[in-house]
Amino acid sequence: MAMGKRGGKGAEEAIDDAIEFVFGELEGKAEDVVVTSSSGTSTYVKVVDSRVDSVVDIDDSDIGVFIAKGKRLLFTNLGLVGREEMRKKLDRALKTVELLQVNRDYHGIAEGPYRYKSALNYDPSVENGDYDAEDIVSRVVSTALDGGASYVHGMLTLYRGRRRLMTSGNVDATEKDTSVSFSARVFMDSETSVQSNGASRTLDGIDYEGLGDYAVRTAKMARTSGMIAEGNYDVIYMPIAAGVLVDRIGSAVSMGSVEAGFSFLMDKLGKNVTDTDISVYDDASAPDGLSSYAFDQEGVPSQKTTVIKDGTLKTYLHNTSTARKYGTKTTGNAGLVSPDSTGTLITHKNHMKSVEELVKEVKRGVLVTNVWYTRFSNYVSGEFSTVPRDAAFYVENGEIRYRISMGAKGSASAGIRINDSLPRMLKEMDATGGDTVQVYNWDSQDYNFTPALLVRDVKLTSATII
Amino acid sequence: MSAKAQFDTGLVSRAVALALKDGATYADSTLEHTRMEGYSLRDGILEAAASGEDVILRVRILKNRYLYTLSINWPTGERLSGMLGNLKGFREQGQTSIDPEGTYKSNYRIPEKEAMSDGALLRSFTKEDSDIAKVKYLKFRYGGVDYEKVHRYFENSEGSSIESSIPKTSVFYSIVVDAGSNTRQYIFQHGATGGLEGFERSGLSEKVKDKAKSMKEVMEKGVNINKRMKNVVIAPEITGIAVHESIGHPSEADRVLGREAAQAGLSYLTKDNLGMRIGSEAVTICDDPTIKGSAGFYLYDDEGVKARKRILVKDGIQNELLQNRETAAVFGTRSNGSARSSDAGKEPLIRMANTYLEPDRRNSLDDLIAEARNGVYVKSFTEWNIDDTRSFSKYQGNEVYLIENGKLGKPVKNFALETTTLNFWNSVKMVGDEFELVYGRCGKGEPMQDAPTNMGGASALLTFK
Structure with missing residues (x-):
């Protein structure tokens, strides 16, 4: 089964004609104009009980418009309507923008033109529907079942799309995207599960058999289960779990988050914010990154930005407007109003080759394979709690002892809760281990890059004792 | 062509007819126009x-027992034909059935009083916002407000046709209260069906100012407690x-069947333990989409089923799951009108309403406070979470x-209520007479679908053993 290419060249030409018409209509009528055309198709193949269950296919196209006039800002969309209707909508938008209040914090968009050196991976097979979804699903599921799993649930997602950007800052740029991701939740039995996710911009970029194999190997790290007492433990976050927290660190670096009161990194520029062995990057240019792009929403080429170097916060993430406000340069993270983080990568100088070596560093701890419901009580202080979703293991004297189960019959939940704050966590992160991989998670649907993380002395609580 | 011209209900009839012609055993189609600001x-x-x-x-096409959900925006006859012509089905037979339903004809529009x-x-x-700005000890104010009017037309191969027009407002507002050495954050949310009156009913500035004052008091005068509390009164x-996370979600039949296992999770309810005791006899929990003005309001769901109140827990006993037509076929029951999608581009899933x-x-x-005698009264919360099976x-x-001695006393800085679902609901000793619904946006599915809901009801006294 495959969902083939929609529309083809004729549809591309039609949407190109439309964006050029809209840009022509707006040229000279406002200080800043950004027009974006987008067309894309997402296909979701759902796997339930080791079988393909259903398919959802979403085709979405639009023309988006941003107008800045006298520091008054308006976003609108036009859709795929006729020229006269577009003219009416644009007239209405130009009248509406005059009525808005001034945003004195707005300082314009980037001035191009730019040369784009982007080399993002791309797969014509995804664009053309030249794949067999059943075969892909079977490769993941069969490996897991052959390894002893009882059943697998999951989702295969494929995307192909095209985006063109025209701005009053002399930008006219086009890029095409493809992506593939597979999320598999593998159950050995009703009380043992492991999540295994893969993501790439190409079909061949995912080791499908490896997804099933990882889940089964991880589930088998312990044959028995047991309880732990509430208290403080060292925690090893496997990459899928770590990705959720790395994503929140990336969000906090955005100047938009800082200004809105959603960042623990407020007023920390130039200061030490993590263990001095840690560096954090925002990388929108990673060739296989699903969050990567050739150019941001105002046409600035994507880049890899060092945001934390050896523990010191070097920069926030900016678009042109926030960069001008704070007397710095854009980091290529527009967001026309608020900069967005993209593809956060965390590194630690004390990096160990494998997770097994990381485990050896732990006297009394917990290895967490996945988390969800990560919730902040205060984004400014960075305090949060999060819940291990799949298998979590008790570690003692450098060895995995047993899978944690606090006693809900028929449930794969460990029954424990992690209570921490991002500033403390980043100070107490002692090491990383294993491969750095692109991760995403149902709890945090952005794509980031991380190895496994070892954080010391984390408070764990349990609901089973009251 | 204008958006109005593209709201061509003839496309819906054509979509259903084309699907049947192509071998579908069931088909439905929805056309949706949304205007927002x-x-x-x-x-x-x-x-x-x-x-x-x-x-x-x-x-939506049921063919060879696979359910396909296809969508396009800015539809035309040509784009519709392209979409349907593009579908290449699976080789083997699937496992999905859709429970038969009655035929409904309806056209309802929710008026905007303002x-x-x-x-x-x-x-x-x-x-x-200007009123809130008068509070001097706020470090940050950030908020957004939205209005949308959703006009839908639905037909299915059983002859139903349902048209609706529902306006909605929602508001989100975050404050950070500064008490010198530390801060507290509060996020206000409200959503309603209707026009401007929905936003005005939110009481935004009064509620945010009241919360700011309370939080400052907690930071400045609050005490820390370091023990589990036996008696807890919850607002x-x-x-x-709690009803949303630990009763509503686990009552979604698709979770019970494992269909959401890799996304929104599982349920402690299984086919084998339905009818179990979840709470004390004081506990009756309902979900009702037909509450006028509510955030989760609708009269027909996205599969063309008439909405009704669902009693999830009755006198402490699990009573009814939230069902759509696919899960109803598995459970041998009828849909109770629980299928909703965040927009017509996505598949309808089983969702709570209110x-x-x-x-x-x-x-x-x-x-309740007098009966507790000694304990804590929890009026609002910040973070929360729950495990995969709820x-x-x-x-x-x-x-x-x-x-203290049956009266409210000092504020508390650090109380967290952390317990099991069964312990929580079985500890309900008394339920109060208040009835208040609060707003929450609920996430489910992949792609993530964000649904407006209300949740709340009465206060309760929990007495833990």
Whole structure:
């Protein structure tokens, strides 16, 4: 089964004609104009009980418009309507923008033109529907079942799309995207599960058999289960779990988050914010990154930005407007109003080759394979709690002892809760281990890059004792 | 062609006919036009305004027992043909059935008591924001307000045709209260069906100012407690998140069947334990989409099933799951109209609408506090979470007060209610007479679908053993 290419060249030409018409209509009528055309198709193949269950296919196209006039800002969309209707909508938008209040914090968009050196991976097979979804699903599921799993649930997602950007800052740029991701939740039995996710911009970029194999190997790290007492433990976050927290660190670096009161990194520029062995990057240019792009929403080429170097916060993430406000340069993270983080990568100088070596560093701890419901009580202080979703293991004297189960019959939940704050966590992160991989998670649907993380002395609580 | 012209209900009939011609055993189609506007204010500055519209055509096709959900926006006859012609089905037989339903013809429109005239929503929002700005100890103010009007037309191969027009407003507002050495954050949310009156009913500035004052008091005068509390009185805000997370979600039949296992998770309920005792006899929990003005309001669901009140837990006993037509076929029951999609581009999933703990008219909040004698009263919460099967949950208190000798006492800084679902609901000793619904946006599915819901009901006294 495959969902083939929609529309083809004729549809591309039609949407190109439309964006050029809209840009022509707006040229000279406002200080800043950004027009974006987008067309894309997402296909979701759902796997339930080791079988393909259903398919959802979403085709979405639009023309988006941003107008800045006298520091008054308006976003609108036009859709795929006729020229006269577009003219009416644009007239209405130009009248509406005059009525808005001034945003004195707005300082314009980037001035191009730019040369784009982007080399993002791309797969014509995804664009053309030249794949067999059943075969892909079977490769993941069969490996897991052959390894002893009882059943697998999951989702295969494929995307192909095209985006063109025209701005009053002399930008006219086009890029095409493809992506593939597979999320598999593998159950050995009703009380043992492991999540295994893969993501790439190409079909061949995912080791499908490896997804099933990882889940089964991880589930088998312990044959028995047991309880732990509430208290403080060292925690090893496997990459899928770590990705959720790395994503929140990336969000906090955005100047938009800082200004809105959603960042623990407020007023920390130039200061030490993590263990001095840690560096954090925002990388929108990673060739296989699903969050990567050739150019941001105002046409600035994507880049890899060092945001934390050896523990010191070097920069926030900016678009042109926030960069001008704070007397710095854009980091290529527009967001026309608020900069967005993209593809956060965390590194630690004390990096160990494998997770097994990381485990050896732990006297009394917990290895967490996945988390969800990560919730902040205060984004400014960075305090949060999060819940291990799949298998979590008790570690003692450098060895995995047993899978944690606090006693809900028929449930794969460990029954424990992690209570921490991002500033403390980043100070107490002692090491990383294993491969750095692109991760995403149902709890945090952005794509980031991380190895496994070892954080010391984390408070764990349990609901089973009251 | 205009958006109005593209709201061509003939496309819906054609989509269903084409699907049947191509071998579908069931088909339905929905055409949706959405008009929206929204504004965000940061520390009193209008960041930007947004306005727009979208037209989406969705077709659901049951063929060879596989369910395919296909959608396009800005539909035309040509794009519809391209979409359906593009579908290449699976080789083997699937396992999905759709339970038969009655045929419904309906056309309902929710009136806007106060029409959304140009700029009215922004003016109201700005006025409320200016009022909040008078509070001197706020470090940050950030918020957004949205209005959308959704016009839908639905047909299916069983002859139903349902048209609806529902306007909605929602508001989000975050404050950071500064008490010198530390801060507290509060996020207000409200959503309603209707026009401008929905936003005005939110009481945004009064509620945010009240919370700011309470939080400052907690930071300055609050005490720390380092023991588990035997008696806990919870306000409707806590009842709401608890009924939503630990009763509503596990009552979704698709979770019970494992269909959401890799996404929104599983349930402690299984086919084998339905009818189990979940709570004390004081606990009756319902979900009702037909509450006028509510955030989760609708009269027919996205599969063309007439909406009705669902009693999820009756006198402490699990009573009814939330069902759509696919799960109803598996359970051998009928759909109770629970299928919703966040927009017509996505597949309808089983969703809560407005979930609440039924009040007990005999007991006031004061009665609950007096009965507790010593314990805590939890008025609001900040963070919360729950495990995959909805067996263990935590609600971190925001406004919490000691109960001493049957009276409210000092504020508490650090109380968290962390317990199991069964312990929580079986510990309900008394239910109060208050009835308040609070707003929450609920996430489910992949792609993530964000659904407006209300949750709440009565206060309750929990006495733990």
